[in-house]
Amino acid sequence: MNSADLYPCEVEASWLVPLGKQARIRIAWIYVTLFCSLFYLIPGLGLGVVLLALNGHLQAAGTLVVTLVGLSVIPMREWPEARRAGELLYELFDVRTNLKASMVDEWHEEGDRYILGMHPHGIIPLQTLLWCAFCHQYLRPGPNRSGPTMYGFGGMATVLTRLPVLRTILGWLSGRSADYKTLKKGILSGKNLYMLPGGLAEIFTAQPGHDVAVWRPRRGLCRLALETGARLVPLYVFGGNDFFDQLATSDSLIARFSRKYKMSLTLYWGYLGLPIPYQPPNGVVIAFGNPLPSRRVDHPTPADIDTLHAAYEAELQRVFDLYKKPAGRPNARLRVI
Template identity: 30%
Template sequence: MKSVQKQWLEVLSAYYYVLTFLFMGPFFFLVILFLLFTSFWSVSVLYLVWLFLDWDTPNRGGRRFEWIRNLPMWRHVRDYYPIKLVKTTELPPDRNYVLGAHPHGVMCTGAFCNFSTEVNSFSKKFPGIEPSGAGLASLFNLPVYRDYLLSFGLRPVSRQSLDFILSQPRRGQAVIIMVGGAQESLYAIPGKHYLILRNRKGFVRLALRHGASLVPVYTFGENDIFQLKVFATNSWQYLCQVTFKKIMGFSPCIFWGRGLFSANSWGLLPFARPITTVVGSPIPVPRSLDPTEEEVDHYHMLFMEALEQLFEDHKESCGVPASTHLTFI
């Protein structure tokens, strides 16, 4: 039985993750801009000079701080849902990996906690593997927020950034890519498992260029922590979402959870639903600096089949009905 103090620590920690995910970037952008017109203008100028000098760091391996990845707050986030990490096989540290993760959900909560923090002991379960989550490249242009993301080992999901990581002399690099991206967040419907994957092949080309093994990853429960307003694909609302995504890189979606003080009211606090991230077996990929479309299609199909099998093998133990199957879009 959890104490009241523990319950509130979990609630506030889960709420903190939501607020930083949604508002930290624009908040500090406005703060830096505002300070330029006050007596504290030198703070903004000094930071902007630092930003200029440090601009290329996200594409050159970035930086991470283990103390941030190990903050007690993340354990409270883990316990709120709770969040689990399931290992199905070894990932030998003598090679590199491209982990294709699904679903994106609204906020990638499971993937963030399991790969960008140490709350579920990733480094102990997969010794010698250094995970680097890949996020929307434009986020790394936002002042302060980009430094916050870098501290967790997150990197831009750009060719330059990911090529740099997988080109390191030290083996055991693992790039985690949310393959469905922002488009998949529009399908984060509780109880449903729609994946944007059929035409997403860039991660396969990346693996082929570096001879990195492909690893399917599926997070059960990711779509269950928020309710989502879904618009028909032929509606003007959906067209606006897609157009906005093409321009800005992310899809605005209407979602809601529960209230901070009442489970019966609407709010931004996620519902406490179990989240389980399952890491599948690696698919060996040969190195091909200029892969053909046939090679890409072949390994893309192998990945889809492996991901589907991973889902089927673990769905019932994660509370998904036996009659439910993945839908590839």
């Protein structure tokens, strides 16, 4: 992908097209606001349990606890049609991409497995909702994308698999715990993997107008690629940091605590100081890099990992520099840390 052409993502779900653009945008605002509010609702419910108990409402507190525990153990199941809800965000955020159907055909013909690494994580990774819809819709080979989806599964922080409601939604989207054994097993079963390699650390670098990728300390994804023979594909989402402002950034006390205990603790806000995301000023651009060469190594050496790690960073930087002008940010600079 050496040209800088971009293509709009178009709504195609049979249950969305008849609604019309304005109706879809109104529904999109509701959908995205409810999703972003979940990250406040869940700790709020926990606080509610404490307050009810302190005020002597033990039965109500117990009922709420049982409800939350029940929602936390409901089996996580895939629901492919739920992926398509992310198409609602295409028009809301003016989503474009550089991915062409011919490239997907090439990927499919080669028969390789892929690990797609997306940066930046963002505070609330709305790009994952976009990503699920996008992969389900566009990662299909053949005429008019008529082939089977190359969707695969997503790796997510283990803590998210234990949170009520949110775990159910992420399960619908084929999310799994991002522990190494689970990811390796999924790839070796023949599925592609999509990841946010920057993880929690990248959350605390997220500020509107800033482009930061946390990659220098990340070696596990390269080892995973070598041990499974999967091909790494770096991609950058322009606008991914522009949805919210937040309180905890960089090396603040809250950021250090969150990294230590593998949870993201921060206060975030968008329009009106509420969890309503800003619309990125230049829209959202999903820019794919080229798949890196693949080879399977059962016991990769540090040198093997370092070589692939450097190649990933170089390709991420290349695709960023190539598409920053078409994405409306000609003077942007990607900081890789």
